Amino acid sequence: MDRFDAMQAFARVVETGSFTRAAETLRVNKASVTQQIQQLEAHLRVKLLNRTTRKVAVTADGAAYYERVLRILAELDDAETSLSTARASPRGRLRVDVPSPLARFVLVPALPGFHARHPDIQLDMGVSDRMVDLIGDSVDCVIRAGEITDPSLIARRVGELQFHAYAAPGYLERHGMPEHPGDLENPEHRVVGFLSNRSGRVEPFVMHDGSGEGVTVQGRHRVSLDDGNACLAAGLAGLGVLRLPTYMAHEHVARGELVRVLEAWHGTPQPLYLAYPPNRYVSAKLRAFVDWVVEVVGERLPASTPIHVRSREP
Known part of the structure; x- marks a missing residue:
């Protein structure tokens, strides 16, 4: 048994979920992949895969071995590409x-x-x-x-x-244009909340003006999300004022789908x-x-x- 080829075949079966697809990607026949996996299991004296007529599932031992195999294959590949x-x-x-x-x-x-x-x-x-x-x-x-x-x-x-505050035109028609970050704390306004993956909490708006004044605003939100694209979609839907990196807002501002608000203020870079x-x-x-x-x-x-x-x- 060529242990490297066997490990490569095992990794490909796990990734594709199929002996047939693994063989196709490796450009060998299915019988060869099957034999390599059997020899690898015999060598290790553990069952790596559970096979049925419909699917292939990795065992607990197989999952642990797969993670190690990935690192070994990556190191071998790196050794070659470093030449x-x-x-x-x-x-x-x-x-x-x-x-x-x-x-x-x-x-x-x-x-x-x-x-x-x-x-x-x-x-x-x-x-x-x-x-x-x-x-x-x-x-x-x-x-x-x-x-x-x-x-x-x-x-x-x-x-x-770089961050600024934005809102959809429809939102501003219904709720008015905020003049100061503190206005976002008022009952007539809403913000789109961004849930931090680190803390699990909604991040506050921290805004600064040219004089160096800083204002922290929690705001009122009906929806909070943990994904930037979802926050953008919520802002476009008029669900509230949102803080965005300028690169995300640029095209939507150009098309009139978002309006920059609190223009004298910017978020913390x-x-x-x-x-x-x-x-x-x-x-x-x-x-x-x-x-x-x-x-x-x-x-x-x-x-x-x-x-x-x-x-x-x-």
């Missing part, structure tokens, strides 16, 4: 996790350029605002707004989010970081992705303060 002959054309699978609005408005529209530049990199992009365990979830890197609190991670600041776990070396595919993100995000979300890297940079 000088491979650096010119990085390849392999890269798992990243990014906030959903950033994916929708910035990264996904720019992906054709990334794939044209790096056709041999398979990008698996998780789109969420959830807290990700980079090691436990086998994620190569994440992009997050706000300070990175885990000191063990290598974090590169790639941009800065948030840094945007790309973070990844420390390793002996950074793979060529991760380096290529980081460089591309810095380029794309830098064009759309330039920072007003100097960009810096905590710990070493890829």
